[in-house]
Amino acid sequence: MQWTLHILQRQRGARMGTEALGRLAEERVDHRFKGLPPDAHGRTVRELAAQRRNLFTAEGGFTTPLLVLSAERLAHNLALMESYTARHGLAFAPHGKTSMAPQLFHRQIEHGAWGITLAVPHQVRVAREFGIQRVFLANELVDAPALRWIAAELAADPGFRFVCYVDSVRGVELMDTALRGAARPVDVVVELGAGEGARTGVRSAADARAVAEAVGRTDTLRLVGVAGYEAQVPDADPARVRAWLRHLVALAAEFDKDGRFAGAGEIVVSAGGSEWFDAVAEVFAEVPALSLPVLKLLRSGAYVSHDDVHYRRLTPFNRVPEEGALEPAFRLWAQVVSRPSATEAFVNAGKRDAAYDLDLPVAQVVRGDDGTERPAAGIEVTALSDQHLWLRTGSGADLQVGDWVGFGLSHPCTVFDKWQLIPVAEADGTVVDYIRTCF
């Protein structure tokens, strides 16, 4: 009976998601979306996708600047993390803040993800609009209208699973006040800070206990686990990260021994950004038997597009190459609009189009008007304005006004958020889909 209900609820979530994704496909291509062919105006996204236009041909009609996702690389990354997490016995709630793309959320779930991690209530609202049934909010939440909205979602949909952080007694009290009268308690995990000077999370086991006790005094919250973010460990290195992850596991074991998870159907232990999931896999493999099943929840989000600079350098697969390799799936195309001297060029993409918080874009290839592609030899990005990238060109650089330059990017989170509809293209430039983001 319980099982049948569960199946029906999952089906309901999937149906809601399918319907909402269908509405995305029926959106009209118009002034809201950058880079799309002017002659596609008024068509639906579904119709445009069915035309399988080419990025690079005159008939395709795409304009610059234009961010593109690689269809093959997206598929590769989705499959790689599915097999990685399965092999290591990890549940997976990839961080959705990275893409805020409901289509990618659903592909992640189709690839075995338990649910989606998010950071703020607005993002939960997007996920719910698209039928996501399990949300892990990796953040404290004390906003009263947002809490009441979440309580209403929980009341209306028995299949909706929601877990969020707590890291202060006052936060627990504010949540309790906002949630009085709610039909179902909100599941919470105590966030353990990654050390002195790290971001959010309790700074000591004593503080963790005080927060857990405060949760125990409420009827509106249910303690189900512990969580944290190992990338914030000060001077993070493999040994320090593992040591902190062991503290996190020990905290779960202590809470369990003290009976603090009574009433939880399972115990959640969660960590894992995109820099240390090898350490998370290793330490979570050591989690001892507890009084309830343990959901070992990894939250890495950047893998879906990966990148060409920051995560290329920091990905755990560099340490475990035998487990595979992610592939950078973004390319930003921009056009040379000015070549005022032999050493300078400017393209028509800037802060509105490319991430610039961690690293500058990297020129990779040049396409001339004959349609051939050549390496971007001797071309270096030196700066970025709102609507321009500044290029320094060496003596060997072959670059003229009108050429398209393909750039690799750093930090997926601040790439996705600059584009509302992103073409997904196969290697030959055929656009097979369009990914809608909701920031």
Next chain:
Amino acid sequence: MQWTLHILQRQRGARMGTEALGRLAEERVDHRFKGLPPDAHGRTVRELAAQRRNLFTAEGGFTTPLLVLSAERLAHNLALMESYTARHGLAFAPHGKTSMAPQLFHRQIEHGAWGITLAVPHQVRVAREFGIQRVFLANELVDAPALRWIAAELAADPGFRFVCYVDSVRGVELMDTALRGAARPVDVVVELGAGEGARTGVRSAADARAVAEAVGRTDTLRLVGVAGYEAQVPDADPARVRAWLRHLVALAAEFDKDGRFAGAGEIVVSAGGSEWFDAVAEVFAEVPALSLPVLKLLRSGAYVSHDDVHYRRLTPFNRVPEEGALEPAFRLWAQVVSRPSATEAFVNAGKRDAAYDLDLPVAQVVRGDDGTERPAAGIEVTALSDQHLWLRTGSGADLQVGDWVGFGLSHPCTVFDKWQLIPVAEADGTVVDYIRTCF
């Protein structure tokens, strides 16, 4: 007859604009828009505005993070630049890339603006969707599908005035190729670079002449003036900026003397960001009599919201206080979600919500749960993550989990682009309008 046609065309543009703005007001409040009250879901923007909700009350129901524009300060800034440009005999095409907000474009035009400046064709498409009849594209444009789209707009609407930059012979040739067969020529101005190492624009008067000659060889382009961007003058100071502006004026006079503007109804001379419009006003007042009327076109865009850091420091009104003062119109509200130690606090806004390219946000005020507002004494923003601001709190700081912190921001261009629907509130917190952006 000509005059009647002109009036009819202007009316047509205004009507198109009014209709499109009306469609914005009929948009549904939903998951696309951050910070809005959850219980407003499904209402139209017009209905929500009519409710005149308060930002700060439980009934208002707004959630954090939340970017807000001040109604009074917006109105003040719009009026101030209207009177400033009128007093100095300048036509005004405020740079629309700053806000990409069609409602603000129309308010700028109602406040006497000649038209709107933009940077890339996608932005022109937004402006045209909302009936903007005069667009100054302060950038080179060699993208063939975009050029053909602009040619079609020019052909379809005799009232549409469009001017863009040229700075290379090759660029002129690419434009000419793309525009063959167009019904009307595209008006262009030669962009004069601001010096060695500056951004786009020809580096010498000889190059400028070569580009002008190339334009003269086409039937698809019409040379109507010169333009540039004085803020790019290397080691810009008042003397160097004025010297460069005089070069720009001299180039216009030389081209005029050489008969290069034959066929232009007026001569366009354009400069002016948000740091040096006092110098532009001064030097453009010296423009000599030319063979045609001169449109002295200022393009400053950041004034509409102004800011609390970058432009507060650099605004020309600091040099000419007798001419008025812009007022920072943005405030970002975020909520303290974590207070892990006496010296640390974290709020729920980050790179997704605040500009961070020029300066970090500045904590200004704190609102406690009793609704009183106090100065943010002893609170300093030290860093910014994707979804968090890091605060360092001194011994005098009065701040606890749940408090709202109001932040001042730097660089309007990278604030507007993080919000798709921005409440406009009066000083007491009553929200009277919502500004839609189209990035």
